[in-house]
Amino acid sequence: MPRGFHLVTDEIVRRLPKLPKTGILHIFCKHTSCGLCLNENADPDVRADMETIFNRLVPENRPEYVHTLEGADDIPAHAKSALSGVSLTIPITDGRLNMGTWQGIYFCEYRNYGGARKLVITIIGE
Numbered sequence: 001m002p003r004g005f006h007l008v009t010d011e012i013v014r015r016l017p018k019l020p021k022t023g024i025l026h027i028f029c030k031h032t033s034c035g036l037c038l039n040e041n042a043d044p045d046v047r048a049d050m051e052t053i054f055n056r057l058v059p060e061n062r063p064e065y066v067h068t069l070e071g072a073d074d075i076p077a078h079a080k081s082a083l084s085g086v087s088l089t090i091p092i093t094d095g096r097l098n099m100g101t102w103q104g105i106y107f108c109e110y111r112n113y114g115g116a117r118k119l120v121i122t123i124i125g126e
Helices: 008-015 045-057 074-084
Strands: 004-007 022-029 034-040 087-093 103-111 119-125
Touching: 004 045, 008 103, 008 119, 022 034, 022 103, 034 045, 045 074, 045 103, 074 103, 087 103
Parallel strands: none
Antiparallel strands: 004 103, 022 087, 022 119, 034 103
């Protein structure tokens, strides 16, 4: 997936088995240079703005960075991952994800060439 904030709610929901009546869905990203978050799911400008904000918070090519072996986006990607986090927990109510009307699941790719990414999804419920 290219660098940026990607709305992946529909893709994740399509891949889920039938959800329990009540419970929780936990999503965990097995990487240190990308992340997950919940945010606005209607206006794509939000995703572009989030990219801009994260790039201002953690700019590339700072002379004080030491961990740059894999390029200018290396340590900034790790820092951005720490800011967004790598997991989400979403309640399940009446067999559906119980998110707000305007909430969507974002996969946040912080590397220019992140490569293949893996998510672990755990469903707990009855």
